[in-house]
Amino acid sequence: MTDPREPSHPLFAAIYDPATAVVERTLLRPHRNYLVEDLHGTVLDVGAGTGAMFPYFDAVDDGTVSFHAIEPDPYMRRQARERAGELGLGVDIRSAGAESLPYADDSFDVVIASMVFCTIPDVERALSEVARVVRPGGEFRFFEHVLDDGWRARVQSLIAPLWKRAAGGCHLTRQTASLFAADRSFDVVEVDRMNLGVTPIRPFVRGRLRKRA
Numbered sequence: 001m002t003d004p005r006e007p008s009h010p011l012f013a014a015i016y017d018p019a020t021a022v023v024e025r026t027l028l029r030p031h032r033n034y035l036v037e038d039l040h041g042t043v044l045d046v047g048a049g050t051g052a053m054f055p056y057f058d059a060v061d062d063g064t065v066s067f068h069a070i071e072p073d074p075y076m077r078r079q080a081r082e083r084a085g086e087l088g089l090g091v092d093i094r095s096a097g098a099e100s101l102p103y104a105d106d107s108f109d110v111v112i113a114s115m116v117f118c119t120i121p122d123v124e125r126a127l128s129e130v131a132r133v134v135r136p137g138g139e140f141r142f143f144e145h146v147l148d149d150g151w152r153a154r155v156q157s158l159i160a161p162l163w164k165r166a167a168g169g170c171h172l173t174r175q176t177a178s179l180f181a182a183d184r185s186f187d188v189v190e191v192d193r194m195n196l197g198v199t200p201i202r203p204f205v206r207g208r209l210r211k212r213a
Contacts, residue, residue, distance in 0.1 A: 007097075007119075012168040013075035017050050024052065027196060031143045031206055032114065036060045041109030041138075045069035045091075046098050046130065047116030049076050051083035058087045067091040068108070070101065073168070098126035106135040113142045117176050119169045124179070131185035136213040140186060143206040144176045145197065156200045163200065177205040186211055 020028075036056045045053050048069035057067050069091055071077040077095060084091045096102045098113075099122045111130050120126045130140055147153055156172040163172055181188050191207035 007073050007169060008075065009073055009168040010075045012166075013050065013073060013079065016076070016168075017079070020052075028052075031196075031204070032056045034206060035112050035114060035141050035143060039065055039110060042066045042107065043068065044101075044103070044108045044111045044133065046101075046111060046113045046126075047071060047119065048080045048093065049073075049116070051080035053112065053114055054080070054083050054087055054089055054091065057091065058089045061089065068103075069093045070096040070098065072097045097121075099129060101129045101133050103133045105132055107133045109135060109138045111138070111140050113140070113144065115144060117142070117144050118171050118174060121169070123174065123176070127179065127183055128185075131183065131211065134211040136211050138211045139189070140180075140209045140211070141207070142176075142180065142209075143204065144174075145172075145201050145204050146176050146193075147173045148199065148202055152199045152202065159200060172200050177207065180207070180209060183209070184212075 032053060033056060035053065039060050043065055045068070048071040067090065069080065071080055071093060072095060074095070077093060081093055084093065094102055098116070098120050111134050117123055117126070134140055148156060160172045164170060177191055177193065181191055186209035189208040189210050191205060193203055193205050196202065196204045
């Protein structure tokens with residue numbers, strides 16, 4: 001039985017993988033590879049969705065990495081579990097939102113967020129939770145779409161309310177990279193902005209932050 005407090009988007013979950021199949025194989029592949037470079041220790045995938053990162057985890061799994069994931073939407077979570085099973089990937093998938101991570105302080109060496117902060121209701125609280133569960137010296141790695149400039153930003157703002165309802169709560173107008181870079185829990189290792197994608201899902205930012213000791 002579905003918990004009424006959970007976000008639930010059965011139609012969006014059903015069409016997500018078919019709708020993104022081509023961009024996953026082409027545009028997104030190098031950026032997902034970026035997120036798993038030199039992956040080590042205990043890893044958390046925040047907002048696993050249908051498990052898009054799981055094949056990349058599987059590719060770098062040498063038996064020494066411990067994989068964990070959260071996904072609040074029951075329909076996406078079910079697909080993520082099925083994908084993990086198909087890959088034979090050992091990953092502990094829990095039902096939780098990013099604003100309340102069910103882990104102790106300093107639990108993870110790496111936390112990964114891939115196109116998920118656009119859907120989180122309380123971004124600042126979620127980032128605070130990420131900072132709490134990352135060990136000092138550990139990394140927060142991300143790949144997110146953000147607000148564009150000029151006429152593209154005006155288009156994003158215009159269609160944002162409808163887009164949010166149709167696309168599983170996705171916000172088009174967030175300035176996620178600026179929020180991440182300003183967080184005092186982390187030092188910026190690198191942040192890159194890329195004119196990747198097509199309006200309204202454009203541009204993207206990717207980067208790495210390191211938890212301060």
